[in-house]
Amino acid sequence: MSDVSADAFAPSTVVxxxxxxxxxxVPFSVEFFPxxxxxxxARLWHAVRVFERMDPAFVSLTYGAGGSTRDRTVRIAGELATSTTLxxxxxLTAVNHSLDELRGLVGAYADKGITNLLALRGDPPGDPLGEWVRHPEGxxxxxxxxxxxxxxxxxxxGVASFPEGHHRAPNLAADTGNLIRKLRxxxxxxxxxxxxxxxDYLRLRDRVVAADPEQGAKPIIPGIMPITSLATVRRMVELSGSVLPQRVAERLAAAAGDGPEEDRAAVREVGIDLCTEMAQRLVAEGAxxxxxxxxxxxxxxxxxxxRIGIDTRGALTPA
Structure with a gap:
């Protein structure tokens, strides 16, 4: 494959x-799933149009474990790039892909005018916490x-970073070194x-600056999520290898109640409060x-x- 030329598209970069x-x-951005x-x-495109009116800095589209959503991701990412102002x-993940396949995917994105990519090693299909196996030609x-x-x-x-340290890294120092290598x-x-x-985010930021001030000057964008279901967030934490702090878990559990079904409305209220508190502190700390x-x-x-003072321009919806 010849080198991909993306000069004709020249969209805005994340930075x-x-x-x-x-x-x-502060600017904000949104992550979507294929x-x-x-x-x-239909729900995705409703969300896209709602957020588009709020003018996010950027939006991202995830890529399924093992490339399980590859074709859908490429198609929808192209539609986002060509039919919206976003x-x-x-x-783009490396798992289960050869070098030729990866080159082809980069070319497919470039053909759709996409030159902003998030490069991830990716999780194994089936069990995200399972053994990671390199493609023999990847x-x-x-x-x-x-x-x-x-x-x-x-x-x-862009690349991923891990405030708590990646679950495969032996320690935080090794995890920080991995991030710096990606940035370099x-x-x-x-x-x-x-x-x-x-x-955890602030300590990550400090570690990178201390290890390499030049790379530490590059933006580290915090990923946050308003919790609306205790069961859902527990599952996400389990699959990612991250941690739900005890004080957060206790607030959510108290809201969920002791019944056989969690009190979703109460959990949602606490989850919005928790995310707002995080957002406010992240803004204050210069995220x-x-x-x-x-x-x-x-x-x-x-x-x-x-709640943190970003105008949603009347875009609140029941979704």
């Missing part, structure tokens, strides 16, 4: 969007994927895995952006944005 004027105390059904896709970041690390993408054209690359390989920023303790895991819904994120 440029973070530096651009914005309403409210839908599995037609009804899910700066679109497409996730790459072993996200830093190699960053280098590969960078060799194919004028792309703007050409990544312009990182987006964190969802976390629920702001101190460059707030990246919301939306689960393709709009209302919970919109409520948090309203």
């Amino acid at each position: 440029e969007r973070l530096a651009a004027p914005h309403d409210g105390p 839908p599995r059904t037609e009804a899910d896709e 700066t679109t970041v497409a996730h 790459v072993s690390y996200a830093s190699e994927l960053v280098e590969l993408i960078g060799s194919l054209g004028d792309f703007h690359i 390989s050409g990544a312009e920023y990182s987006v964190t895995q969802i976390f629920f303790d702001v101190d 460059p952006c707030l990246h919301f895991c939306s689960l393709n819904f709009t209302r919970a994120t919109s409520e948090v944005l309203e």
Whole structure:
């Protein structure tokens, strides 16, 4: 495959969007998931249009474990880039892909005008916490994927970071070193895995600055999520290898009640409060952006944005 030329598209980059004027105390961004059904896709596009009116710094579209949503991700990312005003970041994972397949995917994104990519090693299909196996003709690390993408054209690359440390890293120092290698390989920023303790984010930021001030100057964008279901957040934490702090778990459990079914309304109220508290502190601590895991819904994120002073322009909906 020949080198991909993306000069003709030249969309805004994430770093440029973070530096651009914005309403409210901080830019925000939104993460979407590829839908599995037609009804899910309708809900996704409803959320896209609602958030588009709020002018997020960027939106991102995830990529299923093992590339399980590859074709759907490429198609929808292309539609986001061509039929909306949104700066679109497409996730790309290394798991289960050869170098030729990865080059082809980068080219497919470029053909759709997408030059903002989030380079991830990715989770094994089936069991995200299971053994990670390199494709025999692929790459072993996200830093190699960053280098590969960078060799194919004028792309703007982000990577993942982990406030609590990646569950495969032996310790925080090793995890910090991995992040710095990804940044040195050409990544312009990182987006964190969802976390629920702001101190973990601040310690991550401090570790990177202490280890490499040049790389520490690159944006570390905190990933947060308004909790609307205790069962859902417990499952997400279990699959990601992250931690739900005890004080957070206790507040949610108290709201859920002792009945056979959790009190969803009460959990949602506490979850919105918790996310708002996190957002406010992150803004006060100088976070460059707030990246919301939306689960393709709009209302919970919109409520948090309203509470911290970001104008949602009447975009609140029942979804």
